[in-house]
Amino acid sequence: MTDYKFLKVESHDDGRIVRILLDRPSARNAQNRGLLVELDEAFLAAEADDNVRVVILGGTGPLFSSGHDMGSKEAVAERTKGGPGEHPTYKVNGGTRVGAENRMLQEWHYFFQNTLRWRNLRKITIAQMNGTVFAAGLMLMWACDLIVASEDTKFADVVGTRLGMCGIEYFAHPWEFGPRKTKELMLTGDSLSVEEAHSLGMVSKVFPTDELGDRTLEFARRIADLPTVTSLLIKESVNQTVDNMGFYNGLQACFTLHQLNHSHWAEIHENKYAVGLPEDGITNWKDAEPVVPALKDRPRA
Numbered sequence: 001m002t003d004y005k006f007l008k009v010e011s012h013d014d015g016r017i018v019r020i021l022l023d024r025p026s027a028r029n030a031q032n033r034g035l036l037v038e039l040d041e042a043f044l045a046a047e048a049d050d051n052v053r054v055v056i057l058g059g060t061g062p063l064f065s066s067g068h069d070m071g072s073k074e075a076v077a078e079r080t081k082g083g084p085g086e087h088p089t090y091k092v093n094g095g096t097r098v099g100a101e102n103r104m105l106q107e108w109h110y111f112f113q114n115t116l117r118w119r120n121l122r123k124i125t126i127a128q129m130n131g132t133v134f135a136a137g138l139m140l141m142w143a144c145d146l147i148v149a150s151e152d153t154k155f156a157d158v159v160g161t162r163l164g165m166c167g168i169e170y171f172a173h174p175w176e177f178g179p180r181k182t183k184e185l186m187l188t189g190d191s192l193s194v195e196e197a198h199s200l201g202m203v204s205k206v207f208p209t210d211e212l213g214d215r216t217l218e219f220a221r222r223i224a225d226l227p228t229v230t231s232l233l234i235k236e237s238v239n240q241t242v243d244n245m246g247f248y249n250g251l252q253a254c255f256t257l258h259q260l261n262h263s264h265w266a267e268i269h270e271n272k273y274a275v276g277l278p279e280d281g282i283t284n285w286k287d288a289e290p291v292v293p294a295l296k297d298r299p300r301a
């Protein structure tokens, strides 16, 4: 199998099941450009391979993903123009344009359209979640058809409270949490427990943490036993239904609002920084208090 720098890819059951793991545990599996580009390659390779029936997406280490990589050394090097570590994708797909056009095109290609492509993969996908699944971690998880999680998993989108943003680029929240819960979670930045996520129907199975890998594989085997045409058409029947209910158009509209939100911040900041800053009343994400669970009898932590 291909060697990846930011992923670990396993093949199981003579290639019927592929497990793709984000593999930057020291960076809390934050998503830098290199990782996202490799993830696209790994998903498309699994899609092209007729032996593969189910693709599992997870992460190595104690948590799935803390979201987009905002500032690791690697991520900064990738986006430093002309630097030795510049990622080639910053020179294409709008990367040479300026202003909001650059941001809109780059985010469309590397945050939005890739996520949608994985959501429409011609294979059944299972998200194997553990620890924290924050912000852009949610996007990767939601792109999958089924979600299983270990009992220590929590879900949150902190970009409202920490970055002054209206959500992440792929705004599936109302479809996954429900409209009102989405408002609560986005406005507070609080987290949803795995038990609540299970009652919402978002998470299918909750496994003991030390058995997560094996139990997920067991679940994947059951799905892999269905004829591939049946499983694909079940997936597609549901996806086409929600697309007709407005999922696709909703995503597009909210991507545009997300760009408006970035443009607002860029316009009022001298350094063109495209998210909210402490001077705007936003707690810097590096100094922010830990995320707390949304508890029904507590107005605040």
Ligand code: ZN
Pocket (backbone or CB within 6 Å): 107, 169, 258, 262
């Ligand atoms: Zn963005």
